[in-house]
Amino acid sequence: MTKVRAGVVVEQVSWLMKPLPGFDDFHPVNVGIHGITAAQVRNMPDWRGIHGPMLDFIGADALVGHNVSFEKSVISKANEACGLPAPAFDFHCTLNLARQHLVLDHYTLSDVVGALALPAFNHHDAGDDARASALIAIELARRNGASSLGALWPGESRPRVPAYYSPGYTRKVSELPKANPDANPYGPLFGQTIVFSGDLAAMPRADAQDAAAAKGAVIANGATKKVTLVVSADAGGSGRQSAKVRRAHELAAAGQDIKVISELQFLRLLAFK
Structure with missing residues (x-):
C-alpha cells in the first residue's frame, strides 16, 4: 500500500x-x-x-x-x-x-x-x-x-441508501429477506430462525439480515417461539438487556431451544461456507 x-x-x-x-x-x-x-x-x-x-x-x-x-x-x-x-x-x-x-x-x-x-x-x-x-x-x-x-x-457517487439500512430502522415483515434454499445445508446458520437485537458495529442490521438469509436462515423481527438465535449487539457490552434478549432468556428457561449470541459469534458463523 x-x-x-x-x-x-x-x-x-x-x-x-x-x-x-x-x-x-x-x-x-x-x-x-x-x-x-x-x-x-x-x-x-x-x-x-x-x-x-x-x-x-x-x-x-x-x-x-x-x-x-x-x-x-x-x-x-x-x-x-x-x-x-x-x-x-x-x-x-x-x-x-x-x-x-x-x-x-x-x-x-x-x-x-x-x-x-x-x-x-x-x-x-x-x-x-x-x-x-x-x-x-x-x-x-x-x-x-x-x-x-x-x-x-x-x-x-454512491446510490441512495434505502431507509431500512439506517441505524435503528426495523424492516417490515414484507421487507425481510427470504431464506436461501440453495445454501449449504450443513452450514451453522442454515435452518435457523434469527432475530437481531440492536445495531451491529460491523454492518447495518439489514445487511446482517441479508447475509444470514443468504446462508439459509429465516429472519424474524421478534423473539417468538419459532426463533432459535438472537444476535445481540450488546452481548457482553453494556450489561443492559433488550426486550428481545430478555424474552429469549424467558423462552430458554421454559425449555425452548433458543440461544443469545454476540455480534462476533454471529460473524464467525457467517464466515462458514
Whole structure:
C-alpha cells in the first residue's frame, strides 16, 4: 500500500503473510510471477495479524488500485474466512480510469505506466504495484485538472441508501429477506430462525439480515417461539438487556431451544461456507 497526500506519494508499506489453512497452495506458476515461496512466509502472521496494521494504515482513506475488484475480493474473502467484519471502504479503479482517458492496445499496469511515461517499477512486487497504481491516478488527475477522487471518478457517487439500512430502522415483515434454499445445508446458520437485537458495529442490521438469509436462515423481527438465535449487539457490552434478549432468556428457561449470541459469534458463523 502507498499513501497519497496532495498528489504526492508520502509513504509505502508492504507485508508478507502466511496463507490461511485451505488457501495455502503455492502453485509454481504463481510463484514464478510474484516470487514468494511457502518457506518465505512460514513464520509470518496470517491475515488476522495483518488486518489491524492494514486498517491503521488506511485510516479513513479511500482505496485505489489497478483492477481493484481483485483487491476488493481478496479483502472481502479473507475477512469472511477469518470471521472478521467486512470494512466499508470506497474503492476506485485506475484500470477503468485508464480506459476512459487513454487509447491503448492493452491496459495492464505496465502498459499504462509506459503510456504515461511514469517511472519503471518491479511489476508483481506488491509495494511497487501499489505505488504504480497511485502514480497513474495522480498523473491522470493532473492531466484532467482533477483535485479530488470525486472529480477523477465523477460517475461513482454512491446510490441512495434505502431507509431500512439506517441505524435503528426495523424492516417490515414484507421487507425481510427470504431464506436461501440453495445454501449449504450443513452450514451453522442454515435452518435457523434469527432475530437481531440492536445495531451491529460491523454492518447495518439489514445487511446482517441479508447475509444470514443468504446462508439459509429465516429472519424474524421478534423473539417468538419459532426463533432459535438472537444476535445481540450488546452481548457482553453494556450489561443492559433488550426486550428481545430478555424474552429469549424467558423462552430458554421454559425449555425452548433458543440461544443469545454476540455480534462476533454471529460473524464467525457467517464466515462458514
